[in-house]
Amino acid sequence: MSAALGALMARGTALLGSEVAIICGAMSWVSERNLVSAVSNAGGFGLIACGAMTPELLDKEIAATKALTSKPFGVNLITMHPQLMDLIAVCAKHGVTHIVLAGGLPPKGSIEAIKASGAKVICFAPALSLAKKLVRSGVDALIIEGMEAGGHIGPVATSVLAQEILPELASEVPIFVAGGIGRGEVIASYLKMGAAGVQLGTRFVCATESIAHPDFKKAFIRANARDAIASVQIDPRLPVIPVRALKNVGTEAFTAKQREVAQMLDEGKVDMMAAQLEIEHYWAGALRRAVIDGDVENGSLMAGQSVGMVSREEPVAAILAELVAQAETALEAS
Numbered sequence: 001m002s003a004a005l006g007a008l009m010a011r012g013t014a015l016l017g018s019e020v021a022i023i024c025g026a027m028s029w030v031s032e033r034n035l036v037s038a039v040s041n042a043g044g045f046g047l048i049a050c051g052a053m054t055p056e057l058l059d060k061e062i063a064a065t066k067a068l069t070s071k072p073f074g075v076n077l078i079t080m081h082p083q084l085m086d087l088i089a090v091c092a093k094h095g096v097t098h099i100v101l102a103g104g105l106p107p108k109g110s111i112e113a114i115k116a117s118g119a120k121v122i123c124f125a126p127a128l129s130l131a132k133k134l135v136r137s138g139v140d141a142l143i144i145e146g147m148e149a150g151g152h153i154g155p156v157a158t159s160v161l162a163q164e165i166l167p168e169l170a171s172e173v174p175i176f177v178a179g180g181i182g183r184g185e186v187i188a189s190y191l192k193m194g195a196a197g198v199q200l201g202t203r204f205v206c207a208t209e210s211i212a213h214p215d216f217k218k219a220f221i222r223a224n225a226r227d228a229i230a231s232v233q234i235d236p237r238l239p240v241i242p243v244r245a246l247k248n249v250g251t252e253a254f255t256a257k258q259r260e261v262a263q264m265l266d267e268g269k270v271d272m273m274a275a276q277l278e279i280e281h282y283w284a285g286a287l288r289r290a291v292i293d294g295d296v297e298n299g300s301l302m303a304g305q306s307v308g309m310v311s312r313e314e315p316v317a318a319i320l321a322e323l324v325a326q327a328e329t330a331l332e333a334s
């Protein structure tokens with residue numbers, strides 16, 4: 001890596017313990033032992049997506065990942081998981097060095113429990129006010145993710161979040177920018193704005209080492225940016241977090257699912273928390289059907305707008321090398 005890029009990434013690499021400050025964002029079903037170890041072995045930073053896994057399954061996944069890499073990697077936990085504290089304990093048992101908390105503000109005691117285990121805690125900050133609050137709660141780093149990203153998304157674009165949050169907080173805590181990143185030039189520009197590094201998901205789905213079904217990968221390679229659309233909320237009472245995915249038959253099925261859950265809510269069969277969990281379980285199942293079974297018609301093809309820049313299957317090392325080379329060239333030219 002060039003001295004200029006190394007200097008801009010220094011805070012990120014120091015925090016992560018990796019060679020480059022590029023995180024492969026956790027992707028449910030995709031970010032398992034093979035992709036995570038491949039990313040970390042190639043000098044990036046891999047994250048296991050715990051998703052809806054039980055503590056027993058997470059235990060096995062961490063052990064299997066450790067068998068494939070001696071480099072640092074982290075675990076992404078969803079704050080809504082009913083066994084969050086048990087999952088933190090599993091990570092602590094394995095000496096996991098970094099935990100990312102995703103999907104809402106961390107519940108009371110979770111940040112403290114992670115810190116007590118010696119691990120670093122990284123949280124998603126959807127807005128400046130929340131970012132400041134998280135910094136006060138003692139998080140070690142933040143991820144700011146814009147609505148261009150694949151999977152669950154917030155309402156604000158990456159470019160706007162970066163302008164709002166980096167100038168205010170980049171000097172206080174390392175910040176990683178995510179959402180819509182497909183090339184190294186934009187990585188260089190976020191680093192120059194004060195980011196410590198970046199997180200990419202969509203670009204890594206078609207890595208040779210990713211276990212995603214060949215048909216899932218083909219759909220990514222074929223797709224253009226405009227095919228990755230955000231889901232529509234059909235009932236204002238049911239605050240469904242939008243999901244960005246490639247449009248297919250499953251997109252329509254989600255509309256029907258929302259109606260079904262809204263009706264259950266009306267009839268008092270479920271409370272709001274249970275209704276939201278029902279929706280999250282739906283996504284986990286739909287994503288599994290597409291990623292693992294290859295049902296690209298009915299399953300969920302979660303993808304970010306950067307999918308238009310995914311043009312072939314290639315090893316993780318090649319993806320990282322290309323991103324680094326593009327960032328270096330951009331810095332030389334500036």
Ligand SMILES: Cc1cc2nc3c(=O)[nH]c(=O)nc-3n(C[C@H](O)[C@H](O)[C@H](O)COP(=O)(O)O)c2cc1C
Binds near residue numbers: 026076103178201
């Ligand atoms: C297929 C897929 C599944 C994802 N699953 C998760 C997840 O389980 N937890 C999470 O925090 N983020 C998840 N994400 C978001 C990624 O970790 C990452 O932040 C995002 O992909 C970055 O934006 P990009 O897609 O534009 O690169 C997922 C993204 C994709 C494409």
